[in-house]
Amino acid sequence: MPIIDRFMRLVGNDYFILTGMALVVFTLWFSGRDPEHRERNQRAVWCALIGVGFACAVVAICNAFYDRPRPFDRYEVELLFYRPTDPSFPSNTAATAFAFASxxxxxxxxxxxxxLLPAFLASFARVFIGVHYPFDILGGALAGISASLGALLVLRIFEPFPTWVLKTMRKLYLA
Amino acid sequence: MTQLAVEYFFLIFISCCGVLQFVAARRKLRGLSFFQRAISGYLFAVLAIAGAFCWFFIVKNRCVPGLEGSEVFALFIAGSLASFIFTASLSSVINRKLRLSMGEDNPSEEPGLDSLKRMTYFQAIAGHFRRKGGEQSNP
Structure with a gap:
């Protein structure tokens, strides 16, 4: 159905869901019932941002060692998108979206x-529009979740540096 | 690609301005708000975010190869920073008559975003550096 195709092209494109998720994260930075709640949110934002960085690094490393062709390279599929030239596994979009969410x-x-809802939606859309296999999405999601856990670990190891950064930002009325 | 980068920057800039007005209205951050009434802030937020997304995604086909992930990230950071600077500057001009309370009335109060309930961003920063200067001259 053309309307579903258009919807999937919208949510599966490189910007829509990820930009929306980043805006939610931006909102979360300024949100919280009280200063303690807000600080918890801000630590979560740090964790998500560092997690996204780690997830991108994991995807880049995987791409360097394993060049899996895209579904449209192997099969006759009705492609609803442009032809990405980078390897199919793991899905960069899924890795970034799940790193944000987790x-x-x-x-x-x-x-x-x-x-998690838009992360699943964007991941499903990437398969629907014909640029990924489901296993690419699974790999991307696992990369994103483990990158966020790694980011949490890094933040704990480098304590009190994150606390100092937050305190400095609070003094400058940015947090 | 340069045009796409500029357009993406404006998408982020306008959306983040909307987000900041939403936050200012919701948390009653008078010093960061463009409007007297919260409902105007919410309305601005909805119009800015929905308008920017419609303009970016509906007016043009975005299913084309374009920006790398790192470029998107850098443009998001640049756009959100620019929107904060713009919002802080404009709201400081609009609300310049807000009374400077912290630093004069309650110097021991914890700084942070909540201070923007009573003063503008520029007043808060000026108060911060005044206090710092005072601490250095009276150790």
Whole structure:
């Protein structure tokens, strides 16, 4: 159906869902019932941002060692998207979206669950429009979740540096 | 690609301005708000975010190869920073008559975003550096 195709092209493109998720993360930075709650949210935002960085690094390393062709390279598929030239496994979009969602989930369960919904939607759309296999999505999601856990570990190891950064930002009225 | 980068920057800039007005209205951050009434802030937020997304995604086909992930990330950071600077500057001009309370009335109060409930961003920063200067001259 053309309307479903258009919807999937919208949510599966490189910007829509990820930009929306990043805006939710930006909102979360300024949100919180009280200063303690806000600080928890801000730590979650740090975790998500570092997690996204780690997830991109994991995807780049995987791409360097394993060049899996895209589904449209092997099969006759009705492609609803442009032809990406980078390797299919793991999905960069899924890795980034799940790194965002799980990074936030580690600090704020409610918003984390909410962000998982667009992460699943974007991942499903990438398969629907013909640019990924489901296994690429699974690999991307695992990369994103483990990157966020790694980010949480890094933040704990480097304590009190994250606390100092937050305190400095608070002094400059940015947090 | 340069045009796409500029357009993406504006998408982020306008959306983040909307987000900041939403936050200012919701958390009653008078010093960061463009409007007297919260409902105007919410309305601005909805129009800015929905308008920017419609303009970016509906007016043009975005299913084309374009920006790398790192470029998107850098543009997001640049756009959100620019929107904060713009919002802080404009709201400081609009609300310049807000009374400077912290630093004069309650110097021991914890700084942070909550201070923007009573003063503008520029007043807060000026108060911060005044206090710092005072601490250095009276150790």
């Amino acid at each position: 990074g936030i989930w580690l600090g704020n369960r409610t918003v984390g669950w909410l962000l």
